Amino acid sequence: MTPQAVPATGPIARLRRALSDWVPIRPLAVRHRRRIVGHLLGLGERDRYLRFGYAAGDAQIERYVAGLDFERDEVLGIFNRRLELVAMAHLAYAPAPQLPGRPAMAEFGVSVSASMRGRGIGRRLFDRAALHARNRGIDTLFIHALSENAPMLKIARNAGAKVERAGSESEAWLRLVPDTVSSHVDEALERHLAEVDFQFKRHLRELRRLRAHLRALKTRLFGPGKAA
Numbered sequence: 001m002t003p004q005a006v007p008a009t010g011p012i013a014r015l016r017r018a019l020s021d022w023v024p025i026r027p028l029a030v031r032h033r034r035r036i037v038g039h040l041l042g043l044g045e046r047d048r049y050l051r052f053g054y055a056a057g058d059a060q061i062e063r064y065v066a067g068l069d070f071e072r073d074e075v076l077g078i079f080n081r082r083l084e085l086v087a088m089a090h091l092a093y094a095p096a097p098q099l100p101g102r103p104a105m106a107e108f109g110v111s112v113s114a115s116m117r118g119r120g121i122g123r124r125l126f127d128r129a130a131l132h133a134r135n136r137g138i139d140t141l142f143i144h145a146l147s148e149n150a151p152m153l154k155i156a157r158n159a160g161a162k163v164e165r166a167g168s169e170s171e172a173w174l175r176l177v178p179d180t181v182s183s184h185v186d187e188a189l190e191r192h193l194a195e196v197d198f199q200f201k202r203h204l205r206e207l208r209r210l211r212a213h214l215r216a217l218k219t220r221l222f223g224p225g226k227a228a
Helices: 010-021 030-041 045-052 058-066 121-135 150-158 181-222
Strands: 074-079 085-093 105-112 140-146 162-166 169-175
Touching (some): 030 058, 030 074, 030 085, 045 058, 045 105, 045 140, 074 121, 085 121, 105 121, 121 150, 150 162, 150 169
Parallel strands (some): 105 140
Antiparallel strands (some): 074 085, 085 105, 140 169, 162 169
């Protein structure tokens, strides 16, 4: 008798789907400046233009990274298995109090390495940045992008943002719902899992290095292809 297939519903199925779609997004700090510079310098000319709104040169990118305020803003990153920074988002908060009646705002910017395109990385970083902004009491998420930056504007529209185009530039405004106990738990869990993932990758890298070192030592002592 052929067993009937079990419907892919229920908490276990939902957890599996969530994990298959999950991407570890980790907060970045001052110690990550070198990795951030490396990521941004690795962007092509076209990608730099879309990210910054102008053809940013190496020196301009280095000045941008040097000016990042990790105490005030939130900088998020995604690392690959070699611990290379392959995507990052900058959530910049207004440095001065807003005018009465004007919602508190944060501006979102994102960059993704060419090798990671087409995987929804930008959307995931946007969602995580929006969650963090909500939990800090921010009412509005703001995006300033070139009108030709279709992927960025698509992310904003899909999130429900109001997009206004003015010639070659566009602005998107997304009103955020208030934070809840659940939203704080979600962010704390995301941070914890991303840290676990990073440390796991770091230990794997060290094991690979140790294995390569032992292999090289064995070759020097016994010659290639010879066992100890």
